[in-house]
Amino acid sequence: MAKFNFNLDTLPPSEIREEICSLTITQNVLQGRWKPLLIWYISLQPQRFGELTRLLPGISKGILAKQLKELEDDGLIQKEIFDELPFKVEYTLTDLGEQLLPVIAVMQDWGKKYIDSRQK
Amino acid sequence: MAKFNFNLDTLPPSEIREEICSLTITQNVLQGRWKPLLIWYISLQPQRFGELTRLLPGISKGILAKQLKELEDDGLIQKEIFDELPFKVEYTLTDLGEQLLPVIAVMQDWGKKYIDSRQK
DNA sequence: TAAGCTGGTCACAAAAAAGTGACTACTGTT
DNA sequence: AACAGTAGTCACTTTTTTGTGACCAGCTTA
Numbered sequence: 001m002a003k004f005n006f007n008l009d010t011l012p013p014s015e016i017r018e019e020i021c022s023l024t025i026t027q028n029v030l031q032g033r034w035k036p037l038l039i040w041y042i043s044l045q046p047q048r049f050g051e052l053t054r055l056l057p058g059i060s061k062g063i064l065a066k067q068l069k070e071l072e073d074d075g076l077i078q079k080e081i082f083d084e085l086p087f088k089v090e091y092t093l094t095d096l097g098e099q100l101l102p103v104i105a106v107m108q109d110w111g112k113k114y115i116d117s118r119q120k
Numbered sequence: 121m122a123k124f125n126f127n128l129d130t131l132p133p134s135e136i137r138e139e140i141c142s143l144t145i146t147q148n149v150l151q152g153r154w155k156p157l158l159i160w161y162i163s164l165q166p167q168r169f170g171e172l173t174r175l176l177p178g179i180s181k182g183i184l185a186k187q188l189k190e191l192e193d194d195g196l197i198q199k200e201i202f203d204e205l206p207f208k209v210e211y212t213l214t215d216l217g218e219q220l221l222p223v224i225a226v227m228q229d230w231g232k233k234y235i236d237s238r239q240k
Numbered sequence: 241t242a243a244g245c246t247g248g249t250c251a252c253a254a255a256a257a258a259g260t261g262a263c264t265a266c267t268g269t270t
Numbered sequence: 271a272a273c274a275g276t277a278g279t280c281a282c283t284t285t286t287t288t289g290t291g292a293c294c295a296g297c298t299t300a
Binding site for chain 4: 241242243244245246247248249250251252253254255256257258259260261262263264265266267268269270
Binding site: 009024096112 | 123124125126127128129130138139140141142143144145146147149150156157160174175176177178195216219220222223224226227228229230231232233234235237
């Protein structure tokens with residue numbers, strides 16, 4: 001069953017529907033405990049699978065592989081396999097992934113405001 | 121057990137830690153299937169409980185009450201009870217909640233880019 | 241030869257999130 | 271008197287997400 005996230009009985013105007021859809025899409029793409037951090041780390045420099053397990057404490061290989069796969073399927077990151085021995089893999093942001101960086105940046109800005117507001 | 125989301129054995133520099141923390145805070149505050157939409161609807165105009173159940177198709181009263189409560193506890197929205205009869209309740213954004221609107225806006229911008237990228 | 245590195249997959253268990261339906265208590269309408 | 275609307279709460283079930291530990295195959299180092 002499709003999730004429209006708006007009421008089909010009293011259909012909102014199309015510009016409202018568009019805002020709801022675009023917001024929900026971004027939310028879904030970022031849904032996952034490690035995804036925002038993964039995108040941010042990969043934006044700093046291309047990252048390898050093993051390096052990400054070291055950067056993120058407590059992440060399991062299973063969920064790391066799964067969330068990387070989902071980010072790849074959503075077109076945010078790409079995977080490059082180097083056939084050197086021992087072989088290695090590098091994850092980098094796609095253009096679409098780069099375009100997501102403003103979202104990460106404003107999230108960080110707001111997080112700092114939140115911390116400030118709690119320290120008063 | 122606290123979730124630092126960074127590696128305590130090889131502690132990253134403090135400016136990196138700060139970015140990780142602020143990003144994770146914002147992520148946690150927005151975590152919940154309906155929260156971004158709730159914030160957006162409330163930013164359009166003060167909203168009542170019943171109106172929100174009508175705007176959001178399929179949301180249950182239980183989860184709506186829970187997510188509103190969490191947003192209130194996090195200081196993003198405030199609840200005003202009017203003692204008229206029949207009594208009514210209105211939810212509005214706090215200052216901190218208003219400051220979150222840029223996050224919602226860039227999420228919507230990116231969602232539109234994502235839709236465009238998929239239509240090619 | 242054994243252990244450690246590379247980057248994973250898989251089945252299962254645990255935890256977290258979300259949904260369901262009944263119930264509350266008050267007022268206004270029919 | 272019965273039903274609708276106000277805004278919820280509560281116990282329970284279902285669904286989704288995350289974590290756990292074993293396993294794989296090829297290579298390097300001690």
